[in-house]
Amino acid sequence: MDIENLVKMANNIGQFFSAEPDINVATDGVADHLKRFWELRMRLAIIKHYQSGGAGLSDISKAAVAILAAEQEKLVNAGNG
């Protein structure tokens, strides 16, 4: 997957949810959107990118991908990842 494009897409999602004044609600909104609409290999690619520094990701997108990364890690640890 073209990581540059995925970063751009994630940031675009982040921009929409940034209008939400509560940062936690906004971050959850981005994370939920990624889970509901991004195919697994896209999510894994953005998680990998985040884990190697997350260059280019906006703050809110980075925080949202962090949620996905944590959930993915749990799944892996549970043997379902």
Place this chain on the structure above:
Amino acid sequence: MAVRDCDLGTPASDSSKQVTLEIDGFRVTVPEGTSVMRAAASVGIQIPKLCATDSLEPFGSCRLCLVQVEGGRGLPASCTTPVAEGMKVCTQNDRLADVRRGVMELYISDHPLDCLTCSANGNCELQDMAGAVGLREVRYGYEGENHLKAEKDTSNPYFQFDPSKCIVCSRCVRACEEVQGTFALTIDGRGFDSKVSPGQNQDFMDSECVSCGACVQACPTATLMEKSVIDKGQPEHSVITTCAYCGVGCSFKAEMKGAEVVRMVPNKDGHANHGHSCVKGRFAFGYATHKDRITKPMIRQRITDPWKEVSWEEAISYAASEFKRIQAKYGRDSVGGLTSSRCTNEEAYLVQKLVRAAFGNNNVDTCARVCHSPTGYGLKQTLGESAGTQTFDSIRKSDVILVIGANPTDGHPVFGSAMKRRIREGARLIVADPRDIDLVRSPHVQADYHLKLRPGTNVALVNSLAHVVVTEGLANEAFALERCEPESFDKWKTFVSQERNSPEAMEETTGVSATLVREAARLFATGGNAAIYYGLGVTEHSQGSTTVIGIANLAMATGNVGREGVGVNPLRGQNNVQGSCDMGSFPHELPGYRHVSDSTTRRVFESVWGVTLESEPGLRIPNMFGAAMEGSFKGLYCEGEDIAQSDPDTQHVHAALRAMECVVVQDLFLNETAKFAHVFLPGASFLEKSGTFTNAERRISPVRRVMPPLAGYEDWEVTQLLSNALGYPMNYTHASEIMDEIASLVPTFTGVSFAKLDQLGSVQWPCNEQAPNGTPTMHVDAFVRGKGRFMLTEYVATPERTSGKFPLILTTGRILSQYNVGAQTRRTANSIWHSEDRLELHPHDAENRGINDGDWVGIKSRAGETVLRATVTERVQPGVVYTTFHFPESGANVITTDNSDWATNCPEYKVTAVQVTKVTGPSEWQRSYREFSEEQQGLLEQRTATVD
């Protein structure tokens, strides 16, 4: 069924008060306001008539429908005389017979007596009336002054005008005015010199005529007649079916001779179109039997190989083996499929079922991805259902109409006519569009406000409209507080009230005067029933979903949801965009818009389909391309779509298709995508199949097979063959069985069946136990999601910015005579009206660049370059250029970028920064396209046949 319709003479009255009268001794009870003619016809008494027809208001000119009313004076025309309580009417007596015969004598004395060789023979009202009145002689003779040598106008490709047969009943003129709203025809001259005249005494082709066919349909003689009828004779039977063009979904009678379509006539009882049509549905059906149709399956190993014609068995077996090979080598998720908005619900359902059950993944998508996917997302989030809220007829009760990012007179012409009719009746109109679309100013229609915004600033405009509504106290607080989430409403009010969202603050961004925005907002909020209609000018932006949400917010805040005359109305581009989305064509949703992660829903499908379903969303079309370039997506089953032409950033799409190892295209023609295909499976046109389409108002209408499939199979049968070859059995024997399965699985479809559609004609979903006859208006007492949800819609400028190098904004759209990628309409005479895509640019921009009308111009963006001819026009504003995308060689999508909607990846077709310069030859891409295209055409012509 019979070809000829029953004509009750005048339109129905919608009065609830009943009136009882006596006609020829029979008691008749009809609604108040009904004409005597219609009341008589309702009990089977046919009063002779010529100028009256039930699609038009009564005119009272032919004097043939005179009746005698007891106690009344003279002989009133029954078409213009309303019924009255206790009225006693006589429709037949000697006096009336004498008058009628006299009238007919006059008509016939100036009419060619060529009935036996006339194209209307057997279906001519003048002929019928001569018989009905018992005309036996014409005392005036035939030698007097007459019009018998009047010259025919054959300029229109689809119908001819023979004034020698005209009886000047004005039905054509009135149809053009009342039904179509174009006002292209007039009666020129007075008395004997009166004649029907297109425009200023012009040919039909040179006039304002839009070839909708309403005049031809209204003509009682052979004066206006379809050329197909002149060539082939009168049809002998008809079948009611549904048009396969735009999202209006007009009902048509396919009038047939055996298995040949003689003409398509709009169905008077059609619920979406009420007997009206446009040039595409009415006349442009010849593509179905065009010589370019490919009717034999073909395969090849590489796209540089000549095609090989093979049997269906071999083609299906090859395709299945390739998909299996690819999945074995690259993994289960390395293949996917695309459903089509040009195919039926049943076909879309089956393709997504094949992907989910036979491929075992959710890699299914549809062309709504590139048009109305933001509608699906935005309306689901706010209102709770991914669909428009109204019927088309709802507009009859609208007081204010806001059209944003839509061009109904071109894109949805039949609904455009209904809209114009309502505006002529007094509804107010607000148009938000960068261009001067026809609705802004056309005969008897003028927008109260044209908010001529800059492309890409929809959200800014909608926010500033909302700002005025809230800060000036115009919101319907009672509605919003009762029907919506109070917290989200409060939060939204705080957001839009901020000064940065005011019309004044946004003026520089949108380019629209703050005063105009304020006045338009006040009109919208206080003008009565206010309805919003929007199209791809809203959705095809990087903030497409945000604008849809903003529109829903505006409707909820002003209380304009949940009754007739109001609502949020997406005008869907293609005939079955709504249906293909309903049928689970998106990679994250099962049929009925239920997320694949919902285990309860999955279990329901798993129990019927007998497989375990994937819970992760699949790839969207652009993601498929991305994965193909990366090497993890290798096989595609593409039914009825032409992604190589329709999707943005053409060079990227072509590279992705080349990177795949097996592309299976199922289509009527060797379209652009098929040039990259390894298997070609011949498709069936809408005339060759059974099924249903669902239009923009959620109306499910029957598609009925009127001729056998040219290649032997309906499309759903081909999908079934492929599924079986892949090892997942499907055993449907008729499309109705597929709908039965859909009804068993989708809660909003449980009451839908082919039998129900036969009974009702059409039905709007939800159609279930709670609403057995369907749901015309949604969200009546509560929103589908319970409480309506306001969402915050921050304006974010598109990343596509103008610069010194790319100083103009290109936006794209469609035109009346062509449809989408043009695969169908380019193969009809419609190309006479639009034979090439052109670039519209403003005179200032043209002058600055030394460009004259008709010059070849290069259009260069950050993505690519193409060359078109220029049309210099003030329809576009300075700084904005515009083109259509109906011809592949135009390469309109070579220049569009890969920017897309944040929520759905719907491409941003509407905003591309470009530079335009005068050039002398085609672009590099066009040269290579032509070379590739010729090579592929050669490979098609070299195809070897191994089967008969």
